[in-house]
Amino acid sequence: MLPAPIALWLRLVLALALVRPRAVGWAPVRAPIYVSSWAVRVSQGNREVERLARKFGFVNLGPIFPDGQYFHLRHRGVVQQSLTPHWGHRLHLKKNPKVQWFQQQTLRRRVKRSVVVPTDPWFSKQWYMNSEAQTDLSVLQAWSQGLSGQGIVVSVLDDGIEKDHPDLWANYDPLASYDFIDYDPDPQPRYTPSNENRHGTRCAGEVAAMANNGFCGVGVAFNARIGGVRMLDGTITDVIEAQSLSLQPQHIHIYSASWGPEDDGRSVDGPGILTREAFRRGVTKGRGGLGTLFIWASGNGGLHYDNCNCDGYTNSIHTLSVGSTTQQGRVPWYSEACASTLTTTYSSGVATDPQITATWGYCPREVP
Structure with a gap:
């Protein structure tokens, strides 16, 4: 309770x-767009992540969760967006026995x-x-x-x-x-x-x-x-x-x-x-x-x-x-x-319905 x-x-x-209307109909499945960051889970925490980062050119952006099991890595030598994953880094991470799990991140709409x-x-x-x-x-x-x-x-x-x-x-x-x-x-x-x-x-x-x-x-x-x-x-x-x-x-x-x-x-x-x-x-x-x-x-x-x-x-x-x-x-x-x-x-309905009042920009200080 x-x-x-x-x-x-x-x-x-x-x-x-409320968003602006879009056409109704079927659309093809969007291909994933890969970005230059990875999520990894390692067995020995930050020390092992730092070693990985130095060895393969990643930047360690720190833990994703407070307990330090999952980490966020970024690689400056990888394009910001790509239609294909980076197979070289995938292979490096896959071969490392201390990497329990990894995933190259994709753009999410x-x-x-x-x-x-x-x-x-x-x-x-x-x-x-x-x-x-x-x-x-x-x-x-x-x-x-x-x-x-x-x-x-x-x-x-x-x-x-x-x-x-x-x-x-x-x-x-x-x-x-x-x-x-x-x-x-x-x-x-x-x-x-x-x-x-x-x-x-x-x-x-x-x-x-x-x-x-x-x-x-x-x-x-x-x-x-x-x-x-x-x-x-x-x-x-x-x-x-x-x-x-x-x-x-x-x-x-x-x-x-x-x-x-x-x-x-x-x-x-x-x-x-x-x-x-x-x-x-x-x-x-x-x-x-x-x-x-x-x-x-x-x-x-x-x-x-x-x-x-x-x-x-x-x-x-x-x-x-x-x-x-x-x-x-x-x-x-x-x-x-x-x-x-x-x-x-x-909430609001059509344009003629009463709207919801929200905080943004400038508001008059006078209260009627």
């Missing part, structure tokens, strides 16, 4: 899903599950929280009982978060944050003219935007600590997904992910070997043995008759999937149905 604050937060968590940008950031417009909906999320009643995320640490696995945002900085937790694209502790998103990397900041604001500061709206768990992992804005591999899902498992209580394989009605994909291992370790050893909570958006391929049973992340026994409903309690046009959905929360 989940502790009351976390069980409540699960009911309130917002997993929003992951698509952010986002929603149309809201135009009004104030709490009065957060209809799903302030009783304007026929059946809201009971947030005001929860807050009145002192349930506001206090003592809970959440990390958003996405394209980074604006850690200095006026509505996030006070709740920002550096221990729940990392950049696995550039391998540094700063999860600040990469800014572009189209502002395409705002998704993680918006998700973080839905969870833990500050309350009573006269800025933007408020998060459902405004006293929670919030972190962000930058892992979507670059080359995505099984290693990167596994490292993101196993960051600080004794410090982070909840990992929130609103992304997955393409929701085009023809893609069947799921976590790789290392990511499945990260899930297993999280639910068995994370959170002080209580088990890590992995929250997943159920998908947004409704227009293409997609089904989240075909998504190996949402249908995993180790994740908790969240679906969507409109303000009127109807199934949105983009929503997917599947047996793995644990719960449903409010």
Whole structure:
């Protein structure tokens, strides 16, 4: 049984899903694209990995998991992307008796599950929280009982978060944050003219935007600590997904992910070997043995008759999937149905429906 604050937060968590439509139809299976990094498991830990790296020209990027059994290697002499694996390095690793397992990493297609940008950031417009909906999320009643995320640490696995945002900085937790694209502790998103990397900041604001500061709206768990992992804005591999899902498992209580394989009605994909291992370790050893909570958006391929049973992340026994409903309690046009959905929360519908308010960019300081 989940502790009351976390069980409540699960009911309130917002997993929003909406991507632009794509043509429906069958597509050929994509050939794997190999990148210049390897995952290896060795019997003697870091010392043996360093020896391997020096001998064959790899760069040791360190352990994938804290116990030091799996390591991430990169080779600067190998092309960044290739349609064929590097047989020379494969042979070297295969012949080494101390290498128990290895895998050259392949590019993984992951698509952010986002929603149309809201135009009004104030709490009065957060209809799903302030009783304007026929059946809201009971947030005001929860807050009145002192349930506001206090003592809970959440990390958003996405394209980074604006850690200095006026509505996030006070709740920002550096221990729940990392950049696995550039391998540094700063999860600040990469800014572009189209502002395409705002998704993680918006998700973080839905969870833990500050309350009573006269800025933007408020998060459902405004006293929670919030972190962000930058892992979507670059080359995505099984290693990167596994490292993101196993960051600080004794410090982070909840990992929130609103992304997955393409929701085009023809893609069947799921976590790789290392990511499945990260899930297993999280639910068995994370959170002080209580088990890590992995929250997943159920998908947004409704227009293409997609089904989240075909998504190996949402249908995993180790994740908790969240679906969507409109303000009127109807199934949105983009929503997917599947047996793995644990719960449903409010999201947007068509363009004329009330939208979800999120934290990103500039918000007026005046509260109407």
